[in-house]
Amino acid sequence: MKISVIGCGYLGAVHAACMASLGHEVVGVDVDERKAAALSRGEAPFFEPGLPELLTEAMATGRLSFTTDMSAVEGADVHFVCVGTPQKAGEYAADMTYVDSAFTELRPYLREGNVVAGKSTVPVGTAERLAAELEGSGAVLVWNPEFLREGFAVEDTLHPDRLVYGVAASEAGQRSVEVLDEVYATPISEGTPRLVTDYATAQLVKVAANSFLATKISFINAMAELCEATGADVTQLADAIGHDVRIGRRFLNAGLGFGGGCLPKDIRAFMARAGELGVDQALTFLREVDAINLRRRARMLDLARAELGGSVANRKVAVLGAAFKPNSDDIRDSPALDVAIQLGKESARVTLFDPEAMPNAKAKAPELGYADSIEDAVDGAELVLLLTEWKQFVEMDPKAIGELVDGRRILDGRNVLVPSEWRDAGWTYRALGRQ
Numbered sequence: 001m002k003i004s005v006i007g008c009g010y011l012g013a014v015h016a017a018c019m020a021s022l023g024h025e026v027v028g029v030d031v032d033e034r035k036a037a038a039l040s041r042g043e044a045p046f047f048e049p050g051l052p053e054l055l056t057e058a059m060a061t062g063r064l065s066f067t068t069d070m071s072a073v074e075g076a077d078v079h080f081v082c083v084g085t086p087q088k089a090g091e092y093a094a095d096m097t098y099v100d101s102a103f104t105e106l107r108p109y110l111r112e113g114n115v116v117a118g119k120s121t122v123p124v125g126t127a128e129r130l131a132a133e134l135e136g137s138g139a140v141l142v143w144n145p146e147f148l149r150e151g152f153a154v155e156d157t158l159h160p161d162r163l164v165y166g167v168a169a170s171e172a173g174q175r176s177v178e179v180l181d182e183v184y185a186t187p188i189s190e191g192t193p194r195l196v197t198d199y200a201t202a203q204l205v206k207v208a209a210n211s212f213l214a215t216k217i218s219f220i221n222a223m224a225e226l227c228e229a230t231g232a233d234v235t236q237l238a239d240a241i242g243h244d245v246r247i248g249r250r251f252l253n254a255g256l257g258f259g260g261g262c263l264p265k266d267i268r269a270f271m272a273r274a275g276e277l278g279v280d281q282a283l284t285f286l287r288e289v290d291a292i293n294l295r296r297r298a299r300m301l302d303l304a305r306a307e308l309g310g311s312v313a314n315r316k317v318a319v320l321g322a323a324f325k326p327n328s329d330d331i332r333d334s335p336a337l338d339v340a341i342q343l344g345k346e347s348a349r350v351t352l353f354d355p356e357a358m359p360n361a362k363a364k365a366p367e368l369g370y371a372d373s374i375e376d377a378v379d380g381a382e383l384v385l386l387l388t389e390w391k392q393f394v395e396m397d398p399k400a401i402g403e404l405v406d407g408r409r410i411l412d413g414r415n416v417l418v419p420s421e422w423r424d425a426g427w428t429y430r431a432l433g434r435q
């Protein structure tokens with residue numbers, strides 16, 4: 001099929017490359033010239049495992065191209081809208097500017113029988129409004145939320161755990177199901193469950209899923225607060241409750257909490273939308289989920305101050321991690337970078353190292369000190385903070401690192417180190433939610 005992908009960020013670039021690898025002819029459009037140029041050279045404009053290889057492969061087939069010129073979408077059968085919906089400055093609500101302008105710019109190139117597939121995460125009700133705007137264009141709208149995780153984006157797009165189509169209650173809506181089935185013929189043939197819903201349900205599926213995940217993380221982090229007050233161990237608690245298959249162990253890792261371009265802003269936009277719909281009470285609990293999450297960052301700063309005798313001012317603190325999670329260079333709403341910035345504000349001499357997120361971190365927080373390696377970062381440090389669980393941090397040798405620091409104190413913000421190994425090597429080891 002001929003496909004266009006509008007918006008080539010973490011979602012769209014991966015979607016475009018994956019659709020081409022499934023055999024479709026794809027053009028990706030982005031307003032950012034540098035992004036379109038990098039992608040046209042087969043280079044990923046951000047760190048995502050497997051994406052550079054996939055781009056190179058797909059570009060070689062001649063089925064994938066990128067441009068800033070919207071007219072290139074003309075002739076495509078399906079147009080995927082993958083632009084961002086960031087949090088509005090100073091408000092909980094989502095900023096719909098990019099979605100609205102994508103639809104406005106797309107409109108002149110739509111032809112009879114086209115399908116426009118919305119993938120951006122939007123406030124429920126948006127699809128209904130956009131479908132009305134498309135009337136008379138000959139195209140039909142389908143809402144097709146995306147559930148990919150950064151770091152596993154290629155895998156999640158090629159082998160999704162489910163497909164959701166929110167469709168119009170019309171003949172055209174029925175046809176849009178057939179068209180998307182053709183787009184996703186390969187994952188469907190592999191047995192991927194596919195659910196056809198109305199617009200409202202499809203839009204809610206996405207925010208409900210992210211709210212559930214955020215709630216699960218904040219639940220275990222609330223338990224971590226209880227563990228800190230009682231001397232219990234949150235990792236053992238998570239293991240024990242996780243054996244109950246109704247609960248499950250995944251997404252019960254206590255620590256510095258969730259960040260990134262999705263969970264924080266999605267739960268806030270969901271609360272804002274519930275308010276507009278007059279059902280804000282239904283989501284009041286998400287306010288608590290957000291608050292628990294942010295308290296973990298404050299608690300980490302408390303521990304850092306306590307370890308250094310009450311103040312971090314003028315003390316050398318090594319920060320390991322800036323990305324919101326490993327295998328990503330994304331620093332949007334990153335708990336790790338947030339803690340590093342706060343330490344800097346309290347006049348700590350921060351040296352930060354992250355394997356992939358350094359350029360993004362430097363652009364956002366140029367005031368911090370940066371190191372080229374773990375060894376550089378910890379050299380002479382009086383306190384080490386592990387804030388993103390990159391594999392190389394998890395596998396650090398406490399003895400070797402101990403030779404470099406000026407004080408064997410480590411705070412494990414992700415509960416990924418083996419405490420006894422660090423204590424045996426003479427370190428003071430502390431973590432969130434355990435002794």
Ligand code: UDX
Pocket residue numbers: 146147148149150151210213217250251252253254255256257258259260261262263324325
């Ligand atoms: C999330 C959803 O998982 C995905 O389905 C959706 O499409 C987009 O949002 P992503 O933002 O890539 O994906 O990250 P995810 O793996 O969900 O992690 C989110 C945050 O939660 C990270 O900061 C991570 O460190 C944190 N987290 C995750 C925990 O603190 N504990 C856990 O047990 C799991």
